[in-house]
Amino acid sequence: MxxxxxxxxxxxxxxxxxxxxxxxxxxxxxxxxxxxxxxxxxxxxxxxxxxxxxxxxxxxxxxxxxxxxxxxxxxxxxxxxxxxxxxxxxxxxERNRTAVQVHGTTLRHRDVLSRWSAYELDPWLAAEYPRLQDVRSPETRDFIRALKTADQLRAGVRTPEDAAAYSQAVDRLAGCLEAAERAAGGGRAA
The missing domain is CATH 1.20.81 (Receptor-associated Protein)
Incomplete structure (x- = not known):
């Protein structure tokens, strides 16, 4: 056996x-x-x-x-x-796809912030477009709200749904900046 x-x-x-x-x-x-x-x-x-x-x-x-x-x-x-x-x-x-999406969205977010910063930091642009700094303007107020929303969503991205929400917020932020730029007009420098 x-x-x-x-x-x-x-x-x-x-x-x-x-x-x-x-x-x-x-x-x-x-x-x-x-x-x-x-x-x-x-x-x-x-x-x-x-x-x-x-x-x-x-x-x-x-x-x-x-x-x-x-x-x-x-x-x-x-x-x-x-x-x-x-x-x-x-x-x-899925995690890698989300990271790539978030990276692209972050780059677009930074681009919008740089465009906005130019109006804040360049005295000539600030004088040329004074309504972009005036929060009484509805377009500027919308931009500031969209900026806060995008910043809050960027910090909390964990899932693909969070990444999609962040991307939509940055799209809205870019649209709000364009609307504020159009509303501000230009040519008002002394």
Whole structure:
């Protein structure tokens, strides 16, 4: 009986190796989005599991339930690991897309702030467009409100929905600055 125990160990070790390498291959194929490679790696791993399970059963027929449980548990664990990795990769890709979107929106936000700062810091522009500094003007008041909203949203971006809200706020901010510039006119310098 003890000789039969030792005869089932090599196929079970090979089974573990096939499951690990198969799961890693499937993960690489999913990462590369290569459907043909995914099929062949999965098919090869399936055949490897089938052959090592058959070897384990043929080597020690008394340990057929052990081989069956090893195949079921190992396959379930490998599949769970692949699913976990794929979900983690999807979350990371979403996080990267959000970061890129936020970076682009931040650049647009800075551009609007630089345009606004020119009216604040350049005495000639301040004299040319005095209504841009007058908060009694409805357009300037709208711009200041949009500026506060965009600044508040920039600090709280965590999700794609937050990034979209921030982007919309910066779009509104740019529109409010353009409306304030149009309303301010120009040519009023002394």
């Amino acid at each position: 003890s000789g039969m125990v030792w005869s089932v160990i090599p196929p079970l070790l090979l089974l573990a190796l096939v499951l690990v390498t198969g799961a890693a291959g499937v993960d690489r194929a999913l990462r590369a989005r290569d459907g043909e490679r995914l099929f062949w790696v999965g098919f090869t791993a399936f055949l490897g599991v089938l052959m090592t399970a058959a070897w384990a059963v043929a080597a020690s027929p008394d340990y057929t339930p052990v081989a069956g449980w090893a195949v079921a548990a190992g396959s379930t664990a490998a599949a769970a690991w692949v699913v976990w990795r794929n979900r983690r990769r999807a979350v990371e890709q």
